[in-house]
Amino acid sequence: MLSIKDLVASVEEKQILKGLNFEVKPGEVHAIMGPNGSGKSTLASVLAGREEYEVNSGSVTFNGEDLLEMSPEDRARAGIFLAFQYPVEIPGVSNANFLKTAVNEVRKSKGLEPLDSKQFLKVMQEKMKLVEMDKTMTQRSVNEGFSGGEKKRNEIFQMAMLEPSLAILDETDSGLDIDALRIVSNGVNALRDGKRSFIVITHYQRLLDYIVPDHVHVLYKGRIVKSGPKELALELEEKGYDWIKEEVDSSVNA
Amino acid sequence: MSEDLKILDEVTNSEYKWGFVSNIESDNAPKGLSEDIVRFISAKKNEPEWLLEYRLKAYRHWLTLTEPTWPNVTYPKIDFQDIIYYSAPKAKPTLNSLDELDPEIKSTFDKLGISLEEQKRLANVAVDAVIDSVSVKTTFRESLGELGIIFSSFSEAVQEHPELVKKYLGSVVPYTDNFYASLNAAVFSDGSFCYIPKGVRCPMELSTYFRINSAGTGQFERTLIVADEGAYVSYLEGCTAPMRDENQLHAAVVEIVSHEEATVKYSTVQNWYPGDKDGKGGIFNFVTKRGICLGNKSKISWTQVETGSAVTWKYPSVILKGDNSVGEFYSVAVTNNMQQADTGTKMIHLGKNTSSTIISKGISGGRSQNSYRGLVKIAKGAVNARNFSQCDSLLLGDQCGAHTFPYLEVNNKSSKVEHEATTSKVGEDQIFYCNQRGISTEDAVGLIVNGYCKEVFNQLPMEFAVEAQKLLAISLEGSVG
Numbered sequence A: 001m002l003s004i005k006d007l008v009a010s011v012e013e014k015q016i017l018k019g020l021n022f023e024v025k026p027g028e029v030h031a032i033m034g035p036n037g038s039g040k041s042t043l044a045s046v047l048a049g050r051e052e053y054e055v056n057s058g059s060v061t062f063n064g065e066d067l068l069e070m071s072p073e074d075r076a077r078a079g080i081f082l083a084f085q086y087p088v089e090i091p092g093v094s095n096a097n098f099l100k101t102a103v104n105e106v107r108k109s110k111g112l113e114p115l116d117s118k119q120f121l122k123v124m125q126e127k128m129k130l131v132e133m134d135k136t137m138t139q140r141s142v143n144e145g146f147s148g149g150e151k152k153r154n155e156i157f158q159m160a161m162l163e164p165s166l167a168i169l170d171e172t173d174s175g176l177d178i179d180a181l182r183i184v185s186n187g188v189n190a191l192r193d194g195k196r197s198f199i200v201i202t203h204y205q206r207l208l209d210y211i212v213p214d215h216v217h218v219l220y221k222g223r224i225v226k227s228g229p230k231e232l233a234l235e236l237e238e239k240g241y242d243w244i245k246e247e248v249d250s251s252v253n254a
Numbered sequence B: 001m002s003e004d005l006k007i008l009d010e011v012t013n014s015e016y017k018w019g020f021v022s023n024i025e026s027d028n029a030p031k032g033l034s035e036d037i038v039r040f041i042s043a044k045k046n047e048p049e050w051l052l053e054y055r056l057k058a059y060r061h062w063l064t065l066t067e068p069t070w071p072n073v074t075y076p077k078i079d080f081q082d083i084i085y086y087s088a089p090k091a092k093p094t095l096n097s098l099d100e101l102d103p104e105i106k107s108t109f110d111k112l113g114i115s116l117e118e119q120k121r122l123a124n125v126a127v128d129a130v131i132d133s134v135s136v137k138t139t140f141r142e143s144l145g146e147l148g149i150i151f152s153s154f155s156e157a158v159q160e161h162p163e164l165v166k167k168y169l170g171s172v173v174p175y176t177d178n179f180y181a182s183l184n185a186a187v188f189s190d191g192s193f194c195y196i197p198k199g200v201r202c203p204m205e206l207s208t209y210f211r212i213n214s215a216g217t218g219q220f221e222r223t224l225i226v227a228d229e230g231a232y233v234s235y236l237e238g239c240t241a242p243m244r245d246e247n248q249l250h251a252a253v254v255e256i257v258s259h260e261e262a263t264v265k266y267s268t269v270q271n272w273y274p275g276d277k278d279g280k281g282g283i284f285n286f287v288t289k290r291g292i293c294l295g296n297k298s299k300i301s302w303t304q305v306e307t308g309s310a311v312t313w314k315y316p317s318v319i320l321k322g323d324n325s326v327g328e329f330y331s332v333a334v335t336n337n338m339q340q341a342d343t344g345t346k347m348i349h350l351g352k353n354t355s356s357t358i359i360s361k362g363i364s365g366g367r368s369q370n371s372y373r374g375l376v377k378i379a380k381g382a383v384n385a386r387n388f389s390q391c392d393s394l395l396l397g398d399q400c401g402a403h404t405f406p407y408l409e410v411n412n413k414s415s416k417v418e419h420e421a422t423t424s425k426v427g428e429d430q431i432f433y434c435n436q437r438g439i440s441t442e443d444a445v446g447l448i449v450n451g452y453c454k455e456v457f458n459q460l461p462m463e464f465a466v467e468a469q470k471l472l473a474i475s476l477e478g479s480v481g
């Protein structure tokens, strides 16, 4: 469903992604790990279509279409969802109102009738249960005054509402307490249906105990430098990144 | 809240949709201003001698004044001799039912989406519709009459309740007040009059719709609202204007009197034609609005949403005379393209324990200029007076300007004045976040800006809040590149 070939991308004249290759098939869960500043969030931003990130070369196709040609909102409507590492606050706009607008935009692009308030409320209540979200949260302004963990939970709630075909979770686990981690993971797992795919960006193997990935990749210096089964995450947890860094850096120097 | 999406859908890419011209035969005065024109207007309206005298005094005073230049706006010089000061639709203004309404006027209302039948049946709102200068139809008058509430055109009030008009006219905004108030006092055409008797709570929102209709017709409405002891009224004024190529002057005066323990809530959504993208055409809106909290524990609350006009000059004010009286000002002023707005409020504290709140949200896009100008004055005798002001500016783009001019005069030590001001830009982050959820940039801006204005919209009656959100989205089209 997603195919990234030789992707080179930069931000503010600085090259971050340096020839990245990556393939996601329907229903797969891919974990991306890697040291700070290696380009994980950059990859997520490029896929979501953030303007400041310039694609210099390479290609990205999503369900056969050229993703890089699409506007951010069209990518979202086509089924790409990004759970932000740092969710944005929108004062004065209630979560419910925000989501209703979003859900109906996505429906419109699919030729579906908009949900009326009653229908929307019903769907919302269902999905709120999924991430055990407090009722009052939907009436509060989008992310405003939310705790770090609440923001992350809200991202997953939005994902559940929008039912994307490819969800990219950028460090959704950071800032979550132990219970919240379980709840959020359960929410994600409930949305695994064999067709929906996930790219899970994380620093911690712990999350992958809950959301078990099909593949684990290490992103370093703008490239996927190692891929393996879920056990790779355990190895990383144990050994850190140095051995991989050494491998890569020595081969570059050689 | 369910309305938001519908509204955003409706307004996307729409031009100024209320810009049409209807074909109502006018009964115009000749162009220009002189004592004869003042007499002509007064005679046309069959006014009593004292009112003619009032107009003439105002006219003579106006001759001694020059246009103010202190507002932070620029516009071509107005030729006051090139304006028609009176025009009236020929249709008879005294109608028994809506069926008798001039079909042209009726279809005008339909285009505006304010079909009177609909309003009459569905909404709990009495509409006093003003086309040009003469009031065409007043509804719900009888049911209000049973409570002793007077809600009529200003002209009718002059005929039917001259003693009330005489008592309060000019008592808050005297004809000597300023250049435009003076002009208005000399030539005012019509407007609304509203009186709520002692202890009566007006059971419905009172509402008027003003339109400028004849080319080159200056509009000089005069509105007077009086709430007697313990009374309550919520009054709405909304307006839309047809698209025009030449600038039109609008200089209204609104006076509000709130007696002991009375409350007047005045809400406006203002949408005069702002001119095209290059600033051509558009209405000049120079308005004097002022209320006085005359009695103890009285209250006056202004809420305004300003999206229109090429040039706006407007400072709804409250004089807090009675002890423990309360003044409020909630404002959203939007400017886009070449629009200029200089708007704000004045809170004049005279009585003890008086308090005032100012919440102002200025939003500027395009190459527009948006100024907040506010005065908080606390007199020596206003012991323990309180004021809180919050003035926020939101910039959409980098070619527009936002300016804040707060003036504080505190003359006693027991009073407390707080002023907060912020300037922010609509964040790329916020827009991208919305985009990532499938919301287009234009809709995102509408959503973010409406959120920004929520505190003010919350003050508006429901149906008005919906209209305000629509107007905001319309006027912000193309504001972000």
Ligand SMILES: Nc1ncnc2c1ncn2[C@@H]1O[C@H](COP(=O)(O)OP(=O)(O)OP(=O)(O)O)[C@@H](O)[C@H]1O
Residues within 6 Å of the ligand: A011, A012, A014, A016, A034, A035, A036, A037, A038, A039, A040, A041, A042, A043, A052, A085
């Ligand atoms: N908008 C930007 N302007 C300048 N530099 C940027 C910008 N965005 C990212 N970078 C830089 O690109 C590099 C990769 O950043 P990125 O956020 O993709 O890393 P990451 O792998 O997500 O790291 P972390 O694990 O800390 O979240 C960093 O050096 C970062 O400073």
Ligand SMILES: [Mg+2]
Residues within 6 Å of the ligand: A040, A041, A042, A085, A170, A171
């Ligand atoms: Mg990151």
